[in-house]
Amino acid sequence: xxxxxxxxxxxxIIPLGDIVLYFTPFNLFMFxxxxxxxxxxxxxxxxxQVEAEFGTLKNREVKVxxxxxxxxxxxxxxxxxxxxxxxxxxxxxxxxxFVALIAIVNIGIVAAVKEVDVLDSAFQYxxxxxxxxxxxxxxxxxxxxxxxxxxxxxxxxIPNSTMILYGSLLLFIGVAGxxxxxxxxxxxxxxFRTPGSPFLLIIHLSSLLVIVRTIEILLILNKxx
Amino acid sequence: MNLMGNIILxxxxxxxxxxxxxxxxxxxxxxxxxxxxxxxxxHLLHTFKFFIKESAFPKTAAMPFYIAITAMLxxxxxxxxxVGPVTEGSLLLFFAIYAxxKIVEHNAGSSSGSPYGKLSCVRAVYSAxxxxxxxxxxIIIYLKTGTMIISNIVTxxxxxxxxxxxxxxxxxxxxVLILSKSxxxxxxxxxxxxxxSGYETEHFGLLRGYLMFSESIAWYMLxxxxxxxxxxxxxxxxxxxxxxxxxxxxxxxxxxxPILNPNHSVMTQxxxxxxxxxxxxxxxxx
Numbered sequence: 001x002x003x004x005x006x007x008x009x010x011x012x013i014i015p016l017g018d019i020v021l022y023f024t025p026f027n028l029f030m031f032x033x034x035x036x037x038x039x040x041x042x043x044x045x046x047x048x049q050v051e052a053e054f055g056t057l058k059n060r061e062v063k064v065x066x067x068x069x070x071x072x073x074x075x076x077x078x079x080x081x082x083x084x085x086x087x088x089x090x091x092x093x094x095x096x097x098f099v100a101l102i103a104i105v106n107i108g109i110v111a112a113v114k115e116v117d118v119l120d121s122a123f124q125y126x127x128x129x130x131x132x133x134x135x136x137x138x139x140x141x142x143x144x145x146x147x148x149x150x151x152x153x154x155x156x157x158i159p160n161s162t163m164i165l166y167g168s169l170l171l172f173i174g175v176a177g178x179x180x181x182x183x184x185x186x187x188x189x190x191x192f193r194t195p196g197s198p199f200l201l202i203i204h205l206s207s208l209l210v211i212v213r214t215i216e217i218l219l220i221l222n223k224x225x
Numbered sequence: 226m227n228l229m230g231n232i233i234l235x236x237x238x239x240x241x242x243x244x245x246x247x248x249x250x251x252x253x254x255x256x257x258x259x260x261x262x263x264x265x266x267x268h269l270l271h272t273f274k275f276f277i278k279e280s281a282f283p284k285t286a287a288m289p290f291y292i293a294i295t296a297m298l299x300x301x302x303x304x305x306x307x308v309g310p311v312t313e314g315s316l317l318l319f320f321a322i323y324a325x326x327k328i329v330e331h332n333a334g335s336s337s338g339s340p341y342g343k344l345s346c347v348r349a350v351y352s353a354x355x356x357x358x359x360x361x362x363x364i365i366i367y368l369k370t371g372t373m374i375i376s377n378i379v380t381x382x383x384x385x386x387x388x389x390x391x392x393x394x395x396x397x398x399x400x401v402l403i404l405s406k407s408x409x410x411x412x413x414x415x416x417x418x419x420x421x422s423g424y425e426t427e428h429f430g431l432l433r434g435y436l437m438f439s440e441s442i443a444w445y446m447l448x449x450x451x452x453x454x455x456x457x458x459x460x461x462x463x464x465x466x467x468x469x470x471x472x473x474x475x476x477x478x479x480x481x482x483p484i485l486n487p488n489h490s491v492m493t494q495x496x497x498x499x500x501x502x503x504x505x506x507x508x509x510x511x
Contacts (some may be wrong), residue, residue, distance in 0.1 A: 001448070004374075004378070005371070005372045005373060005374060006315065006317055006373050006396070007317050007373070008314050008315040008318065008374065024315075025314055025315065025318055025504075026315050026317050026318045026321060027307075029304065029318055029321055030321050033301075033325055035299070037297075037328075040289075040290055040291070040293050040297075042288060043289065044287055044288065044290035044293075045288055045290075046287050047286055047287035047288055047291070047335065047336055047337065047338035048284075048285040048338050048383050048508075049285070049338050049340070049343065050285050050338055050339075050340075051340050057282050061285075063443075083405050112236060147415075150351070173241055181354065195338075196331055197287045197290060197335040197336040197346075198287055198290045198332075200331075200332070200335060200346075201290075201332045203326045204327075204331055204353070205325075205331075206351060208324040208325075208328060208353065208357065209324065209325075209328065211324075211357065212317070212320055212321045212324050215317070215320070215361070216317060217366065219367065224367075224371070225291065
């Protein structure tokens with residue numbers, strides 16, 4: 001199978017020992033998008049939420065305080081860099097590590113908010129993310145055990161097998177849990193109600209970009225042709 | 226024509242055609258509802274008007290994020306034109322562009338600090354859970370044609386016939402996605418009138434101009450992708466006729482249906498996505 005039928009023509013590779021980063025227009029676009037948003041987050045202030053108070057004529061303003069802002073911004077930048085890394089890595093284990101890191105910092109971004117409902121949802125998301133590490137790394141381990149490599153460029157040349165399909169399914173469940181997408185979504189949506197728009201962006205961005213990249217990886221692992 | 230000229234020409238076409246199609250949609254909706262409706266070029270005029278109107282920025286906004294997010298929307302849809310009509314690149318890349326569109330929609334709402342924008346932002350997160358699976362029907366196209374590259378898909382159709390006939394459920398899913406991105410659609414929960422203009426509520430003047438410019442290109446691109454991957458490479462007149470027909474059909478649906486509440490909208494889309502994916506896989510297997 002040729003990788004160019006998925007993300008377009010291979011533009012280049014960066015071999016770092018066993019870990020090879022590769023660039024197609026698809027990977028490069030998502031890498032650039034992740035870095036662009038991370039830069040934007042690093043230089044942005046947060047918004048203030050202004051709502052009418054019930055029963056009075058006053059407004060209620062909710063702001064992000066300075067200490068909370070600093071830690072959330074730091075975690076958001078780490079999340080953005082991990083997302084960018086996950087977009088271009090050509091190593092399956094490296095990808096799973098990036099995804100696990102994204103989940104950890106996403107929990108941190110939300111857990112820094114001192115609101116009971118938000119902390120509750122962060123706790124539930126944390127539980128799902130923790131449980132999802134088992135299928136995530138288990139899936140990658142099964143693929144390594146059955147194919148003998150976790151290099152995606154090598155896996156491209158390896159024929160399909162039942163164990164690789166099984167590993168892929170576990171990997172997909174793991175990614176879904178770590179990124180908190182449907183059907184684990186109910187816990188995560190509540191987190192978006194809190195102030196701190198730039199930090200919430202990276203939670204959403206990382207989830208969607210990782211899911212899109214996972215589709216590419218699953219199509220590399222399970223070649224229909 | 227050189228590449229830069231080709232890009233500029235295609236972006237201009239996408240913007241102008243997308244804007245006029247939006248106007249056409251409103252006109253058809255109005256006539257169905259027995260109203261005269263605005264002129265067909267109204268959306269285009271509105272866009273130009275916003276570019277020259279005074280811009281105002283809410284004191285509560287997350288700066289410079291609030292401004293940059295509108296430019297981001299422009300950049301990604303210009304990138305979509307490059308991936309689509311200009312280079313006929315990868316559908317997977319178009320999928321990534323759409324995913325980023327959902328993120329921008331989400332954060333354009335939340336960055337202003339307005340409660341209307343915030344509600345739209347939360348709805349954008351919900352709707353992403355429904356629209357992204359709908360977009361995943363592009364994988365069905367891959368399973369059918371063996372490629373994600375648009376030019377190769379066009380070649381496949383010239384040899385084997387239109388995909389619309391061989392994987393109709395996938396085409397239906399993509400149509401539902403197109404429907405959900407049209408104004409006043411039953412799935413347009415992010416811009417429901419109960420939250421004023423949704424994520425656009427607090428974007429004024431130039432910033433609104435950028436948003437409207439991007440939306441026109443997005444509409445054109447969704448229609449272009451549908452026609453290209455399900456019918457095949459058409460000539461410019463064929464594309465125009467196809468886009469007008471789809472827009473008219475969308476207008477008919479929008480004119481006679483209310484906007485669903487967020488839960489119903491998401492569950493309907495998810496159900497349709499499930500039926501489409503499962504049905505298409507069964508069709509491919511037999």
